[in-house]
Amino acid sequence: MQTTPGNTRKPPTLADVAKLAGVSLATASKSLNGRQQVKAETRERVLSAAEQLNFSPNVLARHLLSGRSGTIGLVTHDLEGRFSIPTLMGAEDAAGTGKTSVLLCDARGDALREQYHVQALLGRRVDGLIVVGARPDPRPSLGQLPVPVVYAYAPSQDPADMSVVTDNVQGGRLVAEHLLACGRSRVAIVTGDAGYGAAHDRVDGATAVLSGAGVEVLGGPLYGAWSEEWGRTAAGLILNRFTDVDAIISGSDQIARGVLDALREAGRRVPEDVAVTGHDNWEILALNARPQLTSIDMNLEELGRRAAALLFDAIEGNPHHGTEVIPSRLVPRGSTGPKPA
Amino acid sequence: MQTTPGNTRKPPTLADVAKLAGVSLATASKSLNGRQQVKAETRERVLSAAEQLNFSPNVLARHLLSGRSGTIGLVTHDLEGRFSIPTLMGAEDAAGTGKTSVLLCDARGDALREQYHVQALLGRRVDGLIVVGARPDPRPSLGQLPVPVVYAYAPSQDPADMSVVTDNVQGGRLVAEHLLACGRSRVAIVTGDAGYGAAHDRVDGATAVLSGAGVEVLGGPLYGAWSEEWGRTAAGLILNRFTDVDAIISGSDQIARGVLDALREAGRRVPEDVAVTGHDNWEILALNARPQLTSIDMNLEELGRRAAALLFDAIEGNPHHGTEVIPSRLVPRGSTGPKPA
Numbered sequence: 239m240q241t242t243p244g245n246t247r248k249p250p251t252l253a254d255v256a257k258l259a260g261v262s263l264a265t266a267s268k269s270l271n272g273r274q275q276v277k278a279e280t281r282e283r284v285l286s287a288a289e290q291l292n293f294s295p296n297v298l299a300r301h302l303l304s305g306r307s308g309t310i311g312l313v314t315h316d317l318e319g320r321f322s323i324p325t326l327m328g329a330e331d332a333a334g335t336g337k338t339s340v341l342l343c344d345a346r347g348d349a350l351r352e353q354y355h356v357q358a359l360l361g362r363r364v365d366g367l368i369v370v371g372a373r374p375d376p377r378p379s380l381g382q383l384p385v386p387v388v389y390a391y392a393p394s395q396d397p398a399d400m401s402v403v404t405d406n407v408q409g410g411r412l413v414a415e416h417l418l419a420c421g422r423s424r425v426a427i428v429t430g431d432a433g434y435g436a437a438h439d440r441v442d443g444a445t446a447v448l449s450g451a452g453v454e455v456l457g458g459p460l461y462g463a464w465s466e467e468w469g470r471t472a473a474g475l476i477l478n479r480f481t482d483v484d485a486i487i488s489g490s491d492q493i494a495r496g497v498l499d500a501l502r503e504a505g506r507r508v509p510e511d512v513a514v515t516g517h518d519n520w521e522i523l524a525l526n527a528r529p530q531l532t533s534i535d536m537n538l539e540e541l542g543r544r545a546a547a548l549l550f551d552a553i554e555g556n557p558h559h560g561t562e563v564i565p566s567r568l569v570p571r572g573s574t575g576p577k578p579a
Numbered sequence: 580m581q582t583t584p585g586n587t588r589k590p591p592t593l594a595d596v597a598k599l600a601g602v603s604l605a606t607a608s609k610s611l612n613g614r615q616q617v618k619a620e621t622r623e624r625v626l627s628a629a630e631q632l633n634f635s636p637n638v639l640a641r642h643l644l645s646g647r648s649g650t651i652g653l654v655t656h657d658l659e660g661r662f663s664i665p666t667l668m669g670a671e672d673a674a675g676t677g678k679t680s681v682l683l684c685d686a687r688g689d690a691l692r693e694q695y696h697v698q699a700l701l702g703r704r705v706d707g708l709i710v711v712g713a714r715p716d717p718r719p720s721l722g723q724l725p726v727p728v729v730y731a732y733a734p735s736q737d738p739a740d741m742s743v744v745t746d747n748v749q750g751g752r753l754v755a756e757h758l759l760a761c762g763r764s765r766v767a768i769v770t771g772d773a774g775y776g777a778a779h780d781r782v783d784g785a786t787a788v789l790s791g792a793g794v795e796v797l798g799g800p801l802y803g804a805w806s807e808e809w810g811r812t813a814a815g816l817i818l819n820r821f822t823d824v825d826a827i828i829s830g831s832d833q834i835a836r837g838v839l840d841a842l843r844e845a846g847r848r849v850p851e852d853v854a855v856t857g858h859d860n861w862e863i864l865a866l867n868a869r870p871q872l873t874s875i876d877m878n879l880e881e882l883g884r885r886a887a888a889l890l891f892d893a894i895e896g897n898p899h900h901g902t903e904v905i906p907s908r909l910v911p912r913g914s915t916g917p918k919p920a
Contacts (some may be wrong), residue, residue, distance in 0.1 A: 256605075262604035264604040312683075323664075341682055343680075346714065467867065496867075526836070526837075579859050
């Protein structure tokens with residue numbers, strides 16, 4: 239144990255050091271800070287007092303005098319950590335070793351809770367904020383704040399703000415190009431909730447490429463829910479109407495898992511008879527699928543790194559404006575392949 | 580945008596306020612702090628300077644003088660956020676509104692990275708640390724640190740430390756009791772990597788209850804991997820050897836998903852012919868299963884709340900020792916039910 243009753247080791251404060259050294263708080267601070275002019279003799283007295291009290295160089299105090307706290311706030315709305323953790327990891331990478339620490343708050347999709355967290359973080363003098371949305375649709379701006387803000391995953395509605403988002407249109411294009419390269423021409427699309435911009439963006443990217451090759455989406459895109467159950471149901475509807483379907487584009491890995499199950503139970507071989515793609519590259523779902531699922535990886539760590547890099551640049555006085563888009567990449571696995579001749 | 584080139588709004592420092600008010604840094608601090616004696620006239624001058632400079636009450640400065648930073652560090656090893664996010668949410672709840680902020684670091688299963696993060700957090704003067712493991716096996720202690728530490732999910736090997744863990748033995752018992760109540764007597768167990776203490780603990784809890792009722796585990800527990808594929812393979816092995824199996828206990832929800840798939844493809848009805856249980860209550864897997872999966876919820880948010888409560892108590896000078904166990908609960912769904920007569 240670190241402390242025992244009656245003998246709590248409360249860390250010494252700068253005030254304790256100043257008192258022991260017989261100097262003002264400002265002088266004690268300058269002496270430890272090391273960047274401002276203090277008489278050598280005074281500095282020695284303060285350092286000796288700090289050593290005697292076991293006062294370690296205090297990052298907080300140092301930053302306090304510089305007007306920077308060396309911390310950034312990360313406000314997430316993503317309960318399950320699906321998007322915020324890779325973003326956090328990317329931001330940590332970008333922050334570099336020990337220069338910046340991340341204060342994390344979970345706003346749980348609640349605007350009031352977000353306001354509260356933002357105020358609390360400002361009170362802690364964060365140098366900037368990254369706000370990670372739970373879904374990639376535009377969200378209201380936090381407006382004018384005393385520190386820079388970067389909106390990650392969910393962009394701000396205000397084009398004067400800085401936002402970094404995934405590229406859902408390009409992800410949709412990648413999928414369609416891959417399926418065309420696999421020789422597929424009877425293509426259906428099953429995706430999630432039509433209330434999500436991402437659902438439409440992915441469909442738009444895919445249909446643009448398919449139309450360009452003269453391929454129409456069988457029966458038009460099917461919107462439903464981001465669930466396996468909808469994937470199973472929709473695949474059943476498609477098989478009933480279009481027995482010659484040779485590819486099903488799924489708007490998420492969850493949907494794709496349901497599509498795969500329905501195809502297997504209908505006796506269709508994947509990928510020989512029907513190629514299937516997902517979106518998200520959520521490994522717990524993609525790697526456990528039968529066969530393993532070809533999917534779109536949105537490069538969320540890269541998104542986090544980029545959001546942090548933009549934030550640090552703004553903190554240094556070089557703000558950016560508008561929305562930056564991080565390209566996705568295709569991860570080919572066993573659920574797609576050339577159509578047998 | 581928050582800042583524009585050439586007009587960066589660098590937040591004013593306490594030093595700026597002191598300078599404008601014509602007082603020492605210590606006096607400015609005491610005036611804003613509000614807890615120490617300062618002449619009314621001086622305080623007024625400082626407050627007016629702070630207002631003029633738009634200097635908001637600075638939590639950092641206030642905490643600096645009290646020897647507390649009002650922050651705790653959360654070091655996680657859980658890449659996918661599966662266990663750390665609920666723990667974080669629980670810790671936030673326990674921290675209460677605005678009193679404590681959480682500095683999050685991801686050590687990514689690397690002991691050196693953990694050491695580095697711990698030192699960085701101590702340099703930031705956190706009041707205490709919560710260390711969240713990636714797997715529930717005992718881990719080396721961080722040893723003597725200047726602030727209290729609570730080990731969450733993965734306990735410390737040192738019984739003098741404070742640890743909070745899930746109860747895997749009791750979780751195993753709950754599953755077995757439920758299956759006995761459902762009238763099952765031909766029970767098999769499929770679980771994950773035998774290198775995990777949690778795998779054995781869950782098996783031990785279940786077999787103790789089953790033996791007590793005179794039920795032997797068919798063929799003994801099968802250890803393998805925490806994957807759907809192993810669930811499918813193991814269920815196939817069980818069906819081959821024990822055609823009259825009427826319940827399969829799975830060590831995780833992933834394994835259970837594989838078991839369910841294998842049973843469906845073998846033409847067995849769930850739960851009529853075979854009841855199936857999971858462990859973790861990972862909703863993305865449990866709610867999408869066919870039928871929905873009965874599982875064990877480890878109450879991770881409660882674990883986080885308890886870890887934070889123990890930490891705050893230790894920060895107040897009341898340290899605890901040893902390992903506290905958070906009970907799990909059974910979440911019954913469609914994959915279990917009474918055996919038809």
